[in-house]
Amino acid sequence: MSEEEPVPVRRRTVLKVATAAGTAAAAGAAVPVTGAAEGATAPAATVPPTVPAGASVEITLSVNGARRRVAVEPRVTLLDALRDRIGLTGTKKGCDRGECGACTVLADGERIKSCLTLAVMRQGSRITTVEGLARGDDLHPVQAAFIRHDAFQCGGCTPGQIMSAVACIAEGHDGSDDEVREWMSGNLCRCAAYQNIVAAVRDAGREMRG
Amino acid sequence: MRAFGYTAPADPATAVRLAAQPGTTYVAGGTDLLNLMRDGAEDHEHLVDINRLDLAAVTADDAGLHVGGLARMRQVAEDRRVRTGFPVLSQALLASASPQVRIMASIGGNLLQRTRCGYFRDPGSACNKRVPGSGCPAVEGQNRMHAVLGGSPHCIATHPSDLAVALLALDAVVRVLGPDGARQIPVGELYREPGDTPHLENTLRPGELITAVDVPGGPLAQRSRYRKLRDRATFEFAVVSVAAAVHLRGGRVRDVRLAFGGIGTRPWRSPEAEDALRGRALTAVAVAEAGRALVRGAQPRQHNAFKVELVQRALTGALHEWGALR
């Protein structure tokens, strides 16, 4: 099994293993199960690794440049894996429905809403969160521009705004105020610091392009 | 959301075999599925992650455009061949969702996303689509965003996909792979009207996977446009939308395709409106007739009657703004 494959692991307690097995059986025996025990008998070429319902799987993510191994049930979103399992709470849960953008992170360099993806689907991905932007004491140009332009008030949406802004600039969608307004509209700011967000994104974009 | 099992197969045949099992469904972008499961509007025991399948390519040839079922919304929207040869697709995609979701969401998933009817998304409410036979509170309730065409006493929910409207206008065909092999379904035959069975939204069979969408090219596709009206400036589903492709020759409509979003229980093609225009000079009178043909038979409810008027204006405006109408 390569490093890129999710590795199914058993739950930590006997009770939970029993429950998980029961659920898996109820779910239908036709679902191929590959685990530590059954793996040897399964033809690896045709049967992909399966995580049974109720079991956790250990995945590897590169988070802000650090390799993180984390055990998650398949139903755990990337957002909850970051916040509850890895302890990176900079990424915010505003709606848990992809409607506010506070949970925006970069996955392999692209902005995504981390509440709308399962952690297990991101096995092997490079994830960048708001905690991973600054280099020591040096803020990322977008972070610095957000302070300079007062592009936030309460700060609840700010990590998502900043990650979205980093991507917006990388995508080249910061050519005009109107373009930024459209391409930053996936991130709600209830304090409505919108004009200042637009100014910060444009300023940071100019700075980053030199 | 229950604890579900998870498999990420590497080949379509395995994916289809797995997904044909009861209680199993596919996940690609996950951008709608996760909300459906969190809300309790859907409940699956096992997810088959299809992101490892090699179905994300976008190609073009003499027959037209071929979009892999796993191509992402942004990828298609920004494809140069799509922008020039099939502008309605690019415009519909860019008018959809948010930049983040367009990066995540697949074309196949977009076509199979489910209605945003608030009653459907709330297990605390009745809904025939979610729980057959439980009733439709929207018919007599809060229905401002609901359909005026294609509804039944059992359901008046709109289909939310902008892309589907655009594909419908271009006579696109969906290629699917299922336990019984591959087949093709015209987009116009992919969606069902609710009738007595609003829980059956499409004509896919259990386990079938959208592997690609084929879009015929040509003058119509090149002269296609999408116009979406909504209450917020952006990042919202359509109140009404229009996908129009018009081929004019000698001042007359040689061919035309008109499809609409926000007004129908499925992406709404209007042959009646097209017939009202075909062969005629594209005058304000002709377009007004087409608009009336479109909404003939419309069944407005308490809060959505304005859509009958607004969609006709959207049609007029769309043709006008694009210079097709003088």
Add this chain to the structure above:
Amino acid sequence: MSRLVGRDVARVEGRAKVTGAARYAADQPVAGVLRGFLVLSTVARGEVTRIDTGEARGGPGVVAVYTHRDMPRLAVPEGFYVKGFLPMQDARVYHNGQPVALVVAETFEQARDAAARVRVEYRAETPVTALADAAGQAYLPPPFHGEPNEVIRGDTGAALAAAPVRLDVEYRAPAHHHNPIEPHATTAVWDDGRLTVYESAQGVNATRQMLAAALGVPPANVRVISEYLGGGFGAKGLVWPHTLLNAAVAREIGRPVRTVLTRAQMYTSNGHRAEFHQRLRIGATRRGVLTGIEHTSTAQLSRTDQSVFNSSIATHTLYACPNVHVRQLGADLDLPTSSFMRSPELAAQFGLETALDELSHRTGVDPVDLRLRNHADAGPGKHLAECYRMGAAEFGWRRRERRPGATRDGDEYVGWGMATETHTYGNFEASARVTVGTDGRVQVAVATQEIGTGTYTVLSQVAADAVGVPLDRVTTRIGDTDLPPAGLSVASSTMPSVIPSVDRAGQDARAAVIRLAVADSRSPLHGVPPERVVTDRGRLVDSADPSRSDTYRAVVGRHGRAVPATAAVRNTPGHTYGAVFVEVRVHHRYGRVRVTRVVGAYDPGRVLNRRTLRGQVIGGVTWGIGYALTEHTVVDRATGRVVNPNLSTYLVPVNADAPPSVTALFVDQPDPGSAAMGAKGFGETPMTGVPAAIGNAIFHATGRRLREVPFTQDKLLL
């Protein structure tokens, strides 16, 4: 000496907020914390007849499932808790979305899953959920916190009968929800009878009091911590059931429990701006001078509480009208209790300021002139007339075409509208401690809150000036009941309430250090009369002989222990004013409205920080756009369920909805009545007039008068 106050100072907590280091309530790491998840009722009225928790209890990781049968009995607290009842104490259901069970499990996913497996059966009664269905049931509720719901001045009936110009108009607004980006989050940690709660709270002390009262523990045994709030807007000003229930079950279980509301749950769990109908009868002279105003409104109340939050105070305070009759009626519906929501005067102000525009059109008197003709003098602290003048000049108002519907630009009609803005800000007792450390650093400590308005920053500015140190030597600690007590961060009261005490404590600390220095034989200032010592950027200097100086660090360092000073200075509540001018564009075919240009001129008293003040203006303007154009809590009339409990169909304005151009002007004259260095409470002012200004501009653009928000395109198919 003031070096920082009044300046455009960047937020001192900015770095924490842009790096993810700022810890919000749900971010606090708590070892072994369990996760709670609420089960909410699916009927609006009736009672629970059966709850089956068996499957939920059997779920993996589930620790407990509480229902009304076994939830610890709690006292209904009074004061900062307004629901009038506590859920899960009996079987009764008063509104849809009321907590009926609380599941506690090891993980969030397990708790949520188990919550979905709690089966509840009800005996349901038919609810009444819309004001339109409660006609004839409106009544005059008792005074709200001492404020009467009926105000009578003069003889309005006679004035209306005699008025040469009469207006009789009705306006309507649906319910709205605060929707801060950060959901409510509460974490309860018990340790030997002492409770620590990490809470997203606009009032840590209010939360402490309500917890103590509900749980029957001494307030001294309850600590509430709220370092940062991801927005509140009133939703977190009062205390709501989940906080009390979560703490109660944590005590039962003996482990920390964290409950975070889902976005959908927030639509029934923390109040809202009540549905509001109003009728205005106005009498005036042909020159537009008001002779009588009768303002009768009906707000949605609940079955369990009669608080009217949508205040009509401006109707009898803003203009000089001799005859006024205000009645704030309410109707009890089977809906959750409402609450304060940003600028609670807004709902009534929308009516008043729209009616004045209608009067302006009727009389032919320019809207600004009409307001000036009715200007009420209120002493030297009111600069509203100056706001009209500044705003109109900046906006170019005098170039306005008089006729409605006369200006078209491409596919859009262009209209200009204006309205007066006014807000009544509150005041709470507050004490503050300023400490100069042995390292010369200054610490401000006060149990107030940062809700995004700039509390950390402005308090740091004030303390830095009071002590005489650079801003980067100041650390401000707030949001913790262990700190000197202060009140709620609601009603724009934070700055006017807290600043006087911070300023005084800072000056006292400064004086104490000066006394130390002049008494210290090791100080170059030894023997200098204290009043001769001035402070500047961390130095203490003899003003008569600048060669003699010392530093805070040296003086307090030699002293060997920090020098604290505590002060409690009471300020008074008051009013702020402004005038807002708006340009809208209305699509001729689709009716879609865009707000393209806004100028606001305000009288906030003395400007303490131009940057954070401007932030409140751009925020308030966009909130006004949400109220006027997009926001609308949609309630199913038959069931009382919210149909759009999310952020994709409840339309909070997005970036592209915000006006490209907003200009904020400030009179910047200290209010002689304010102990907060002349500053007034401002934050909620620049929203109050925006919806009316937008509606007035739509009328000017199109000739169509809209009297019910939101002004969606279907209402403007011209």
